[in-house]
Amino acid sequence: MDWMKRYPVSEHIMEAVREARRTLHKHPELSHEEEKTAAYVTDFLKQLGLEVHTGLAGCGVLGVLHGKGSGPTIALRADMDALPIQEENEVSYKSKKAGVMHACGHDAHTAMLLGTASYLAEIHEQWQGTVLFVFQPAEEDAPIGGAQTMMEEGVFKEYQPDTIFAQHVWPDLPVGTFGVKAGAMMANSDRFQLIIKGAGGHASMPHQGVDTIVAANQMISALQTIISRNTDPLDSAVITVGTMQAGERYNVIPREAVLEGTVRTLTYQTKEQVKERFYQIVEQTASAMGVEAEVYYYDGYPATINDEELSSFVKDTLAKNYGEETVPQVVPSLGGEDFGRFLLHYPGVYYWLGTAIKEREVQKPLHDPMFDIDEGALRYGVEAMSLLTLEALGGKDKEDDGNGNTGEQHDR
Numbered sequence: 157m158d159w160m161k162r163y164p165v166s167e168h169i170m171e172a173v174r175e176a177r178r179t180l181h182k183h184p185e186l187s188h189e190e191e192k193t194a195a196y197v198t199d200f201l202k203q204l205g206l207e208v209h210t211g212l213a214g215c216g217v218l219g220v221l222h223g224k225g226s227g228p229t230i231a232l233r234a235d236m237d238a239l240p241i242q243e244e245n246e247v248s249y250k251s252k253k254a255g256v257m258h259a260c261g262h263d264a265h266t267a268m269l270l271g272t273a274s275y276l277a278e279i280h281e282q283w284q285g286t287v288l289f290v291f292q293p294a295e296e297d298a299p300i301g302g303a304q305t306m307m308e309e310g311v312f313k314e315y316q317p318d319t320i321f322a323q324h325v326w327p328d329l330p331v332g333t334f335g336v337k338a339g340a341m342m343a344n345s346d347r348f349q350l351i352i353k354g355a356g357g358h359a360s361m362p363h364q365g366v367d368t369i370v371a372a373n374q375m376i377s378a379l380q381t382i383i384s385r386n387t388d389p390l391d392s393a394v395i396t397v398g399t400m401q402a403g404e405r406y407n408v409i410p411r412e413a414v415l416e417g418t419v420r421t422l423t424y425q426t427k428e429q430v431k432e433r434f435y436q437i438v439e440q441t442a443s444a445m446g447v448e449a450e451v452y453y454y455d456g457y458p459a460t461i462n463d464e465e466l467s468s469f470v471k472d473t474l475a476k477n478y479g480e481e482t483v484p485q486v487v488p489s490l491g492g493e494d495f496g497r498f499l500l501h502y503p504g505v506y507y508w509l510g511t512a513i514k515e516r517e518v519q520k521p522l523h524d525p526m527f528d529i530d531e532g533a534l535r536y537g538v539e540a541m542s543l544l545t546l547e548a549l550g551g552k553d554k555e556d557d558g559n560g561n562t563g564e565q566h567d568r
């Protein structure tokens with residue numbers, strides 16, 4: 157069915173989405189502190205008449221909506237948290253909280269999912285099955301996140317999703333376009349800390365100490381050889397040392413240096429390979445330089461791996477509705493994403509929603525103090541989520557109906 161022609165998303169709903177987005181943008185909350193956001197979401201869903209569960213993984217919220225009869229269960233996920241960044245945009249909806257900003261668009265994700273809930277509630281007589289609206293906290297708090305805890309606390313205990321979808325605003329894609337591919341879409345994102353211990357001394361008498369800065373320097377260079385010499389050049393991987401702390405004074409050899417950073421890979425095999433080499437290089441460089449190194453390696457979010465068949469389904473559904481050119485080929489990002497944890501348990505798809513601001517010659521990336529979206533994208537986000545849900549709920553069942561079956565037999 158041509159859902160969007162037959163039952164267009166009303167301007168009334170879109171107004172509520174814009175309003176929600178701006179309200180949330182003005183009042184951003186950090187990971188694990190999304191109390192007001194959760195209250196806003198809860199109120200909104202209750203007003204729609206949904207069954208609402210709160211307090212999942214702290215501030216997580218689950219809304220449950222049933223259609224006219226039994227059918228598959230589709231889960232839709234939005235993240236709700238903001239970042240410790242001071243907003244530099246001068247807009248009417250600028251963050252009112254100093255040092256906190258929705259610089260990753262989670263305000264838009266939440267608002268669009270509320271819009272999707274409004275729309276699907278409005279036409280609930282027209283579809284069969286159950287839709288789960290999952291509002292997740294703490295996405296930015298890698299490697300802890302909120303997805304795993306939500307599942308442990310029973311977000312899907314009563315209703316197990318057959319399929320799960322999520323979308324993320326994407327400043328590199330024009331409004332009205334979508335990025336989706338089968339397989340890895342986002343990376344394994346691990347985190348590390350190295351504490352290098354040597355012996356302090358006078359800068360003029362290095363032979364009496366063990367210099368941790370020189371050792372750290374060797375380690376940083378040696379770690380980069382994992383990417384250039386050990387991993388397949390056609391298989392992307394990144395090691396970045398993001399912080400380096402050592403020393404107090406120009407003429408003192410510091411006895412300790414601390415390095416922190418991240419490792420990004422797209423496959424499990426590469427992740428394990430890089431991790432193994434990481435330990436070898438740190439330990440053996442430490443030994444060669446005469447320092448001790450404490451290694452803290454944290455396995456972070458797993459890669460976001462899209463289901464093959466469902467990726468084609470998403471592409472086809474969007475292309476049919478908006479045209480082939482709106483679903484361009486994309487390559488994966490080495491960013492991390494907590495949604496990968498949901499995909500370890502439930503087949504689904506994570507796709508990018510184009511939000512590029514036309515007026516900007518150079519787009520500001522996610523996590524930039526001047527990141528913003530073109531709000532024209534909000535309608536596409538609501539429509540896409542709704543369409544994918546309706547097609548995923550309906551398509552299969554209609555075929556099954558021909559055989560006298562209903563959606564009840566879907567794999568759980």
Ligand code: NI
Binds near residue numbers: 262
């Ligand atoms: Ni994000």
